Structures are given as structure tokens and as C-alpha cells.
Amino acid sequence: MGESVIGAWIAAFLTLGILTFLYKDNVIYKISEAIFIGVSAGYWFITLFWDNLYRKFWVVGIEGGQWELWGGIILGVMMLCRLSRKIGWIARWPMSFIIGAVAGLYMMLYFTSNAMVQIRSTISNLTESVNVGDPYYIIGNIVVAAGTFSGLVYFYFSKEHKGVFGATAKVGIWFIMVTFGAAFGYTVMSRMSLLIGRIDFLLSDWLKLIS
Amino acid sequence: MKKLIAPVIIVVVILLLYFVVPKPLEFSPVTSTIILSLIGLALVAMLILTIAGKMIGRRTVFIFIAVALTLPFMMNFKMPIRITPEVQSLYDALEQLPAGSKVLAAYDFDPPSAPELQPMADAFMTYAFKKDLRVIIMGLWPQGPQQAQLSIEAALEDKEVAAKNLQYGVDYVNLGFQAGNEFVIQRMGSAFRGMFARDSKDTPYDDIPLLKGVENFSNIDFVMNFSAGKPGTQEWVQIAVDRFGVTLGAGNTAVQAPGMYPFLKGGQLVGLLGGMSGGAEFELVTGEPGKAAGFMLSQSCAHVVVIAFILIGNVAMLLARKKK
Amino acid sequence: MLTNQDHSFSKSHPCHIIVIILSFVFSGFGASAQAEDTATVATYSSDISPAVDLPPITLLAVDTDNDNGGSITISWDDAGYSELPQFRGYEILRRSIQANAPVLVGTAPHGSSSLVDKSVSDDTTYVYYVAATVGEERFVSDSSSHVQSTWQIYNTTLTPLLIALIIVGGSVIFFIETAKRGRKLFLRKIAGLEAVNEAVGRATEMGRPILFVAGIADIDDVQTIAGLTILGRLGRTIAEYDTKITMPTRTSLVMTAGRETLREAYMAAGRPDAYSDDMVFYVSDEQFGFAAAVDGILVRDKPAACFYLGTFHAESLIMAETGNLIGAIQIAGTAQPAQLPFFVAACDYTLIGEELFAASAYLSEEPRQLGSLKGQDVGKAVAMMLILAGVLIMTLASMWELDTMNQLQQLMRDLFSLN
Known part of the structure; x- marks a missing residue:
């Protein structure tokens, strides 16, 4: 019991400490922030140490004798050369490997999932709907097709935005702005949810005001 | 001296709440209605003040949000929640899985996003266990598998689940965290064993009964991803779905959710739980109203306050423009 | 880890080519092997299925196309068993040609006519059977021809x-290549860019500095590079107007690159004397530590114009809102979709997504961009x-x-x- 009560008090102090920033910057906020940064840095260090260095490098690579991992281990050691001014250039090799591998992988992935599949899903019969003639679906189809097309027109840089092309681009930017509005709304919802999570902690776990 | 007033008041209020106020604190429906009406009236007053030319400070907005978020916790109102098609389709896809199906649950989030994702993750785990799905847990975020452990504990509190006497390694397994971001998914496409030589309890992959015959994604019936960022749902879609053809459902933070809708329309996601409200819908559709559903009144009140202040802000702006 | 990643082009190992050749060779002996199979199955089926009027189910087992091996697709033509009232489903059985007894690899419900068996090994040749279960009885088909799974080099x-x-x-x-050869490539004007000169002009008039933030990513991020390219052009105008610029950075490499960019810009404007290294300084690698420092600069120095061009995360609104509060002209640009709404709300001009790169290409006229x-x-x-x-x-x-x-x-x- 003692442990959890003390834990709840510390957590509550830190939560309230961070919230005091809403009034103005103060010492308690700074202390809470510093503790948060310090703890998370420490946590990451320990996690990465045990999961990467110990589990991967030592247990699997050295003890388990999985030779495929040695390529990675060597590249990792080369990366550490960045610490030295003299041999820092060696770090460029693993860096170029990472950039090359990631670029290669991403080129395929983004082209498939974010371009080809999205074009395919935009190309649809506008009158198609789950229940025949349901205006909700038909309007939805038109919005998706028009939004994607005009958005692409807005981001087309090889032609001046004039005439019909310019008007379409204007429709495009309207679609983009509506998207931003929706994203903003979702963000507000997200932030409120996080605050609800904290208030729930304060009211139920700490003050035990609600069950 | 003046500086000490605020801290002293805070401490006194805390002590009162801790030692004096009766617990649990619950408002009657009449009191709740009165409180909500008062908040509404106060908002109208703010609008009138704005029209009268008074500027409303940011701290006033904070107080309104705090009140609108906190007091509903003590109210016993049931919020009507509509199940959106993306939640329904996820539920339908899960319902089609026969008992014994192998489900991979990827927990790609950490405690800072837990308020949004933990309720839906708990609801999912409870549902999966009740349906006798076999759950394989993993995480691309270091703290993900620990959040999964919390989900398991929450699920085991359910009487029906507890009665099943689930066994670790047979009914569920936690493979733990693996560093390497999306490359982990890529590698899992050819062999799970290559990425998870041992589970989180250090048991070798081949000694775990549940993983017998699980070579790669082709032996998995469904993948559920709870994601708070990168690597997360986008990477699962790009690699697991578009390359290896898995069936994927996702739970996302609300910030991320709008970005996932194209994948939903493209058929790459069978369903999506967006933020806490998505979690609440999932709880309801599975017939187990839980934390998220309980929070929806607070969430809705806060949204009403935000909308009211957007209106008030715009009125202020229009008036200022008129004066010019 | 990376070498074994590709789904469609994987396992380019010479052994597999040999296996394929061998499988062709073996398929020549199919006829003799077939007779033996039927014999084995006859024993198997006679145990469980009595004679019926319906002809046996015909089936076809082939290697699954466009995969990296380990999969065989079995399809069958039901001869009418599924119409029988007591029909319960199909059982798909597999036997490796070295083994005697078939094993059950899967079941299929009424109405289905194919199944993909993903539990096969590329090194083994198999035969398949499909059994229709009617009541308590099973009607087993003849064996399929020999089949072996292989990987395909091209999907x-x-x-x-x-x-x-x-x-x-x-x-x-x-x-x-065209741009490298010196041919002029047309790019449309980007709206936000016109505001750049206006912003610098205003800062000069008011005698207040300009704040430039090239995002929070390191120099390897293309958005940071785009931000710095725009800084190069902006720096020239600033040098010409003799306005002050402050550029806090989150990483040391961006600081070095920022200094280099500004020095060149001041030289190009013919004002190398006006340049000082103190204009660009490193603050902190810690995301919110950096954001707090920028906020501090905004509140203390009250710059007349603020530029946020690069990769931004959650600190975008913290900076842009403070900048808005002090009444600065703000121009932002990022390709982070989640942060764009905040910049659009709090800044005067925002370069949305690709516009940031377009602006950078437009100003630099660099062939690759x-x-x-x-x-x-x-x-x-x-x-x-x-x-x-x-x-x-x-x-x-x-x-x-x-x-x-x-x-x-x-x-x-x-x-x-x-x-």
C-alpha cells in the first residue's frame, strides 16, 4: 500500500507541477520538466542497452553465434568512429548504407502504398454506393475524386495558376485547408484525451474521489 | 506574501479533497444538469462580454476547459455514442475469425499516449481472449510490450476471461520489443524467428507452443496495430499489408487518425479506431463499455467549450475588423 | 538483415536454379511415380470411402505464382458431392513422394474450390488429394500430379x-540532365516567397531583427537543406538591407551549415564585413529545450519577422503562437503534414508540403532540385x-x-x- 500511495503522490505532484505552467513559468514547472527529461533519457538508455547491446549484440550475436548479425555489428562500430575527428570519415560508410537501404525500401513502399494504391482507390465509379443511390456515398465519392485531383493540380509546379487550371488549384487549396481543419479538430480531441487521462489519474488513483 | 496565496490555496484544496470530501463523489442527475447549464450560461456571458468589447484572457479559457473536463467525471450520464463505419468494419472483421485464430497484436505506443490508446487496447485484448483468439504480442516501441502487459492484466480482471485459465505460451505470448523500426516488419515477412529469437521471458522461439508452425505473416490470421507515431500503422500498411498481404486493423491516436483514412479507403486497413472516441466505440460494439466510453462525457463537454470559444474568438475578430 | 528482405526478388541462390532444373527432370518420371501413388491412395481411400455413383473429384495442384516459394495452390472441381444433403466440407491432404501416409493440410467449407498450402518446403515433391466429407464418409479424389513449390525471380x-x-x-x-546542360526549366511562382522581401523590409523599417529557424532535424534531412537554401537567398536581401538576423539551431551541424550559408550570402551581397559568426548559434539538442530557448528569444528580442523553414514536430505551435503574440510577420514552411495546420493558423504565409522544396529549387536554380x-x-x-x-x-x-x-x-x- 505504502509504495503505491507514495508513487501516486509523486506522480500527482509532477502532474500538477507541469500544469502550473498554464498560469506562468515557475520553479515547480522547471523541476518537473527536468525530472521528466532526465528520467526519459535514463529509461531510453537502459532500454536500448538491454534490448540492443545485450540482447542483440551479446546474446544473439556473440553467444548465439549468429554470423549474419556481424555485418550490422561491424557497421555499428564504424558508426562510433564519428566520435573521433581523425577517423570520423569512417562513419560515412554505415551512414551511406543506411541512407541507401532506407531510400531503396521507401521508394518501393511509398510508391506502392501511398501512390499506386491511392490512385487506384480514387479511380472509382462515382455513382457506386453500398445501398443503391445513397447520396451520402455518391457525394463522398465525388469529394474524394475532386479533392485528390484538385490537390494534385495545386502541387503541380510546371504551369502558372491561371484560368481553369488556376481555378482548379484554388479548389485544391480549399480542400487542403478543410483537411487541415479536420486535422486540427482531431488534434484538439487528442490533447483533450491526454488531459482526461491525467485528470482521471488525479481523481481516481490519487484523490480516490471517483471509483 | 502575495506570492504565497495561490500555492496555499492549492494545498488547502488538495487536503480538503483528500481528507474531507466524501468518496466516491457523485452528482445526482439534477445537480449534473444544473452544473452543465451553469457552464453553458457562463459561456454565453463570455460571448456577451466579448461583444461588449472585453478581451478574454487565455487563463479564462484554461479554467473553462478544466471545469468542463473535470466535473463530468462525477456525473452519471450515459453519452449516446454512434458506432462509425470504420469501427464497425473492424469489429465485423474480428467477428469472422474462428476461435483459435492467431492474431498478432503490435503495441507501438508508450505511456505518454496511453490515455488515448490503452482503453482500446484493453478492450481489444479482453475481446480477443473472450473469443479464444490466440494473441502474439510484439512492439516496435520499447515500452509497447509493457503496455500490452497492462492490457493482459486488465483483460484477466474480466470474470469470463479469468475463468478460461489462459496459459502463457499457449493462449498468448509476448515477444517483446525489437529495435529496427520498419525493417523489423520487413524481416518478419520472411521469418518471425529472425527478429524474435526469444520471447520477452527469454524462452527460445521454438519452445513456445503457440508459435509452433508460425513462420511468417502467412501463418497469422489478423494483425492489430496500436500506434502513436512512427514506426506505426503507416509502416504496417506499407510492408505487412501491401507486401505480405496481411489483414490489418489499427487503433491510432487522434492526431494520426486523419492520415490513416486514405488507407481505409484504399482497402489497406479493414478498420480504424481513432483516438479515445474510437476506443469508446469499440468498447460499445464489443458490448463492454469501459474507460473510454466513460470519458466521452468529459470529452464532449470540452469540445463544446472549444467550439464556443472558437465562435467567441471569431466574434471578437469580426468586431475588431468592423471598428477598423 | 537487409539482404534478405525482398519478397518478390528473394533467395537468388544458385541452388534454387538447380532445384528447378531437377524438378523438370523429375517431372519426366511422373508417369511411373503416378501409378504407385494411386496404389497408396487406393488403400487409404478404401478404408474410409465406399463406392459411390458420383465420379471422383478432379484436382489440380500447382506452384503458387509470383511468390518466394513455400506455397502450392490446390484447386478442385467438385463432381456434385457438395449437393448431397449430408455434405460437411472438404479435406485437403498432402503426401510427400517419399512418405507413405498423407497428412491433412487444411479444410475448406461448402462452395470453396481452392486452397493455398503455405506449409510446404521447396525441396520436396508432393501429391495432393481432396476428400469430400459426406456424413461420416469421405470420398477421396485421385492424386494430383507431382508438384513442387518454387520462387519466382520476377513478380x-x-x-x-x-x-x-x-x-x-x-x-x-x-x-x-536537361538542367545541367543549362536549359531553363519553368517553375511557377510560389505565393509565400513574395512575402519574404516584404518581411525583411518591415524588419528594417522597425529596426528589429529577423529570426530564422531551420527546423529541428539534422543536416541529413532534405527539409533542413531546403530551409538553408532559402536562407541563402534571404541572407542576401538581409545583407543588402543591413538588417540583423538571429538563427538558433538544434544541432551543431546545422549551425555550421547555417554559418556557411550566411557568410556566402553576405559575400554575394558585397557586405562580408557585416557578417558575424554570432548570428548563428547552437542551443540544445533537447526538442523542448530548444523550443523554450526560441520562445525566450521571441519574447526578449521581439523580432519583426520570423521564418520557420524545415522539419518541425510538436514545437511548431509553441514557436508560431509566441511569434504571433509578439506581432511578428511569420513565414513557415514544412512537409510535416501534422504540423501544417498549426503553421497555417498562426503564420502569415505557409509553404505547404512540397512548396517548401519548390521554393528552394526556385530560388537556388540548382539542377538536381x-x-x-x-x-x-x-x-x-x-x-x-x-x-x-x-x-x-x-x-x-x-x-x-x-x-x-x-x-x-x-x-x-x-x-x-x-x-
Whole structure:
């Protein structure tokens, strides 16, 4: 019991400490922030140490004798050369490997999932709907097709935005702005949810005001 | 001296709440209605003040949000929640899985996003266990598998689940965290064993009964991803779905959710739980109203306050423009 | 870890080629092996299924196409068993040619006619049987011909992707080469850029500094590079107007690159004496530590114009809101979709997504940036045309139901079906 009560008090102090920033910057906020940064840095260090260095490098690579991992281990050691001014250039090799591998992988992935599949899903019969003639679906189809097309027109840089092309681009930017509005709304919802999570902690776990 | 007033008041209020106020604190429906009406009236007053030319400070907005978020916790109102098609389709896809199906649950989030994702993750785990799905847990975020452990504990509190006497390694397994971001998914496409030589309890992959015959994604019936960022749902879609053809459902933070809708329309996601409200819908559709559903009144009140202040802000702006 | 990643082009090992050749060789002996199989199955089926009037189920087992091995597709033609009232389902059995007894690999319900067996090994040759379960009895088919799973070097379903990559990649290379040869490539004007001079002018008039933040990513991020390219051009105007600039950075490498960029800009403007290294300084690698420091600068120095160009995360609103509070002209640009709404709300001009790169290419006139942008424009043009044509074809096909329209519709579907 003692442990959890003390834990709840510390957590509550830190939560309230961070919230005091809403009034103005103060010492308690700074202390809470510093503790948060310090703890998370420490946590990451320990996690990465045990999961990467110990589990991967030592247990699997050295003890388990999985030779495929040695390529990675060597590249990792080369990366550490960045610490030295003299041999820092060696770090460029693993860096170029990472950039090359990631670029290669991403080129395929983004082209498939974010371009080809999205074009395919935009190309649809506008009158198609789950229940025949349901205006909700038909309007939805038109919005998706028009939004994607005009958005692409807005981001087309090889032609001046004039005439019909310019008007379409204007429709495009309207679609983009509506998207931003929706994203903003979702963000507000997200932030409120996080605050609800904290208030729930304060009211139920700490003050035990609600069950 | 003046500086000490605020801290002293805070401490006194805390002590009162801790030692004096009766617990649990619950408002009657009449009191709740009165409180909500008062908040509404106060908002109208703010609008009138704005029209009268008074500027409303940011701290006033904070107080309104705090009140609108906190007091509903003590109210016993049931919020009507509509199940959106993306939640329904996820539920339908899960319902089609026969008992014994192998489900991979990827927990790609950490405690800072837990308020949004933990309720839906708990609801999912409870549902999966009740349906006798076999759950394989993993995480691309270091703290993900620990959040999964919390989900398991929450699920085991359910009487029906507890009665099943689930066994670790047979009914569920936690493979733990693996560093390497999306490359982990890529590698899992050819062999799970290559990425998870041992589970989180250090048991070798081949000694775990549940993983017998699980070579790669082709032996998995469904993948559920709870994601708070990168690597997360986008990477699962790009690699697991578009390359290896898995069936994927996702739970996302609300910030991320709008970005996932194209994948939903493209058929790459069978369903999506967006933020806490998505979690609440999932709880309801599975017939187990839980934390998220309980929070929806607070969430809705806060949204009403935000909308009211957007209106008030715009009125202020229009008036200022008129004066010019 | 990376070498073994590819699904469609994997396992390029000479052993597999030998296996394929051997499998062809072995298929020549199929006839003799077949007789033996039937014998084995006859014993197997006679145990469980009495004679019936219906002919046996015919089946076909083939290697699954376009995969990296380990999979065989079995399809069957039901001879009417599923019409029997007591029909319960199909059982799919497999026997490796070295083994005697078949094993159950899966079941299939009423109405199904195929199954993919993913539990096979590429090194083994198998035969399959399909059994219809009717009541308590099973009616087992004759064996399939010998089958072995193999990997395919080229995944034909990905051909449209290859074509698209060739079109876009080829255009990028073509335009880079064209730009390198000195041909002028047209790019439209970017609205936010016009405001840059206005902002610098205002800061000069008010005698207040300009704040420039090149995002929070390191120098390896393309958005940081775009931000610095714009800084190069902006720096020249600042030097000409003799305005002050402050540039806090989150990483040391961006600081070095920022100093280099500004020094060159001041030299180009003919004011090398006015340049000082103190204009660009490192603050902190810690994300919110950096954001707090920028906020401090905003509140203390009250710059007249603020530029946020690069990669931003959650600190975007913290900075832009403070800048808005002090009444600065603010110009932002980022390709982080989640942060754009905040910049749009709090800044006077925002370069949205690709506009940041376009602005950078427009100002720098650097062949690689220009060529990449033009190449991508080709991709976008193709996408626009496909969407327009596709939507029209699909909609008209459904309205008119003409054969040619339906054929076009099918073509559209095939073009984009990648799996």
C-alpha cells in the first residue's frame, strides 16, 4: 500500500507541477520538466542497452553465434568512429548504407502504398454506393475524386495558376485547408484525451474521489 | 506574501479533497444538469462580454476547459455514442475469425499516449481472449510490450476471461520489443524467428507452443496495430499489408487518425479506431463499455467549450475588423 | 538483415536454379511415380470411402505464382458431392513422394474450390488429394500430379509499379540532365516567397531583427537543406538591407551549415564585413529545450519577422503562437503534414508540403532540385490524367454498360492491382 500511495503522490505532484505552467513559468514547472527529461533519457538508455547491446549484440550475436548479425555489428562500430575527428570519415560508410537501404525500401513502399494504391482507390465509379443511390456515398465519392485531383493540380509546379487550371488549384487549396481543419479538430480531441487521462489519474488513483 | 496565496490555496484544496470530501463523489442527475447549464450560461456571458468589447484572457479559457473536463467525471450520464463505419468494419472483421485464430497484436505506443490508446487496447485484448483468439504480442516501441502487459492484466480482471485459465505460451505470448523500426516488419515477412529469437521471458522461439508452425505473416490470421507515431500503422500498411498481404486493423491516436483514412479507403486497413472516441466505440460494439466510453462525457463537454470559444474568438475578430 | 528482405526478388541462390532444373527432370518420371501413388491412395481411400455413383473429384495442384516459394495452390472441381444433403466440407491432404501416409493440410467449407498450402518446403515433391466429407464418409479424389513449390525471380503483378517507377525516375534523371546542360526549366511562382522581401523590409523599417529557424532535424534531412537554401537567398536581401538576423539551431551541424550559408550570402551581397559568426548559434539538442530557448528569444528580442523553414514536430505551435503574440510577420514552411495546420493558423504565409522544396529549387536554380521537382511533376501529371480518365470510364461504364467500356474498366482495374 505504502509504495503505491507514495508513487501516486509523486506522480500527482509532477502532474500538477507541469500544469502550473498554464498560469506562468515557475520553479515547480522547471523541476518537473527536468525530472521528466532526465528520467526519459535514463529509461531510453537502459532500454536500448538491454534490448540492443545485450540482447542483440551479446546474446544473439556473440553467444548465439549468429554470423549474419556481424555485418550490422561491424557497421555499428564504424558508426562510433564519428566520435573521433581523425577517423570520423569512417562513419560515412554505415551512414551511406543506411541512407541507401532506407531510400531503396521507401521508394518501393511509398510508391506502392501511398501512390499506386491511392490512385487506384480514387479511380472509382462515382455513382457506386453500398445501398443503391445513397447520396451520402455518391457525394463522398465525388469529394474524394475532386479533392485528390484538385490537390494534385495545386502541387503541380510546371504551369502558372491561371484560368481553369488556376481555378482548379484554388479548389485544391480549399480542400487542403478543410483537411487541415479536420486535422486540427482531431488534434484538439487528442490533447483533450491526454488531459482526461491525467485528470482521471488525479481523481481516481490519487484523490480516490471517483471509483 | 502575495506570492504565497495561490500555492496555499492549492494545498488547502488538495487536503480538503483528500481528507474531507466524501468518496466516491457523485452528482445526482439534477445537480449534473444544473452544473452543465451553469457552464453553458457562463459561456454565453463570455460571448456577451466579448461583444461588449472585453478581451478574454487565455487563463479564462484554461479554467473553462478544466471545469468542463473535470466535473463530468462525477456525473452519471450515459453519452449516446454512434458506432462509425470504420469501427464497425473492424469489429465485423474480428467477428469472422474462428476461435483459435492467431492474431498478432503490435503495441507501438508508450505511456505518454496511453490515455488515448490503452482503453482500446484493453478492450481489444479482453475481446480477443473472450473469443479464444490466440494473441502474439510484439512492439516496435520499447515500452509497447509493457503496455500490452497492462492490457493482459486488465483483460484477466474480466470474470469470463479469468475463468478460461489462459496459459502463457499457449493462449498468448509476448515477444517483446525489437529495435529496427520498419525493417523489423520487413524481416518478419520472411521469418518471425529472425527478429524474435526469444520471447520477452527469454524462452527460445521454438519452445513456445503457440508459435509452433508460425513462420511468417502467412501463418497469422489478423494483425492489430496500436500506434502513436512512427514506426506505426503507416509502416504496417506499407510492408505487412501491401507486401505480405496481411489483414490489418489499427487503433491510432487522434492526431494520426486523419492520415490513416486514405488507407481505409484504399482497402489497406479493414478498420480504424481513432483516438479515445474510437476506443469508446469499440468498447460499445464489443458490448463492454469501459474507460473510454466513460470519458466521452468529459470529452464532449470540452469540445463544446472549444467550439464556443472558437465562435467567441471569431466574434471578437469580426468586431475588431468592423471598428477598423 | 537487409539482404534478405525482398519478397518478390528473394533467395537468388544458385541452388534454387538447380532445384528447378531437377524438378523438370523429375517431372519426366511422373508417369511411373503416378501409378504407385494411386496404389497408396487406393488403400487409404478404401478404408474410409465406399463406392459411390458420383465420379471422383478432379484436382489440380500447382506452384503458387509470383511468390518466394513455400506455397502450392490446390484447386478442385467438385463432381456434385457438395449437393448431397449430408455434405460437411472438404479435406485437403498432402503426401510427400517419399512418405507413405498423407497428412491433412487444411479444410475448406461448402462452395470453396481452392486452397493455398503455405506449409510446404521447396525441396520436396508432393501429391495432393481432396476428400469430400459426406456424413461420416469421405470420398477421396485421385492424386494430383507431382508438384513442387518454387520462387519466382520476377513478380509479374508488380509490372505497373515498375512502369510507374521508370516513368517518374526516368523523368527525374532526364530533367536533371536537361538542367545541367543549362536549359531553363519553368517553375511557377510560389505565393509565400513574395512575402519574404516584404518581411525583411518591415524588419528594417522597425529596426528589429529577423529570426530564422531551420527546423529541428539534422543536416541529413532534405527539409533542413531546403530551409538553408532559402536562407541563402534571404541572407542576401538581409545583407543588402543591413538588417540583423538571429538563427538558433538544434544541432551543431546545422549551425555550421547555417554559418556557411550566411557568410556566402553576405559575400554575394558585397557586405562580408557585416557578417558575424554570432548570428548563428547552437542551443540544445533537447526538442523542448530548444523550443523554450526560441520562445525566450521571441519574447526578449521581439523580432519583426520570423521564418520557420524545415522539419518541425510538436514545437511548431509553441514557436508560431509566441511569434504571433509578439506581432511578428511569420513565414513557415514544412512537409510535416501534422504540423501544417498549426503553421497555417498562426503564420502569415505557409509553404505547404512540397512548396517548401519548390521554393528552394526556385530560388537556388540548382539542377538536381529543379530536375527532381520537374520529374515529380511528370508523375503528378500522369496521376491526374489517370484519375480523370479512370473516374470517367468507371462512371460511364456503369451507366451505359457497353462492352468496350467494361473492357476499359477492367483494364483500369488490372493496371492498379498490385497483389
